[in-house]
Amino acid sequence: MALIVGVNSYISVAHATTILADRFGLSDWDAADPVTKAQALVTATSAIDERRWLGSAVSASQTLGWPRTSAKFVDPKLNLIVNPANDEIPERVKLATTLQALHFIQFPAAYASEESIAESITVGPISISDSNSRTKTVKFPYKVVDLLKPLTVRGNSGYTWWMAN
Helix, strand or coil: CCCCECCCECCCHHHHHHHHCCCCCCHHHHHCCHHHHHHHHHHHHHHHCCCCECCEECCCCCCCCCCEECCCEEECCCCEEECCCCCCCCHHHHHHHHHHHHHHHHCHHHHHCCCCCCCEEEECCEEEECCCCCCCCCCCCHHHHHHHHHHECCCECCECCCCCC
């Protein structure tokens, strides 16, 4: 299936290219062909959409997590409450999708990497080291996580439980 904004991707290749145009270190994006860019955006959307988003989907038949209703959040950069319209995909989601797609182009193995691998571990007199010299990459870059954090439910359905003494 080809990239279809709102069905299998949050952003088009043209819009993602516009977002990335003024950023440093994009030779991998520029070198990729349009099909690879589209595949990276669809894969990034799928990976990002695994989150528990604030609010509720606008329609039970929509294929993506956004747009949503009642998804009010605090923008950490502006320190303002933002309430996206019911037909809106927040710019934070589009930017995160773009950066995640770039990450998948730069590190194709990142999509499959879920495990956390320690290079060495020592318990008492026993020590184990990883002699495998392969590069270990994270699935989600910190910038992507930071962009999406205000839009996601944390913990137990957004509630913090505590006990008074």
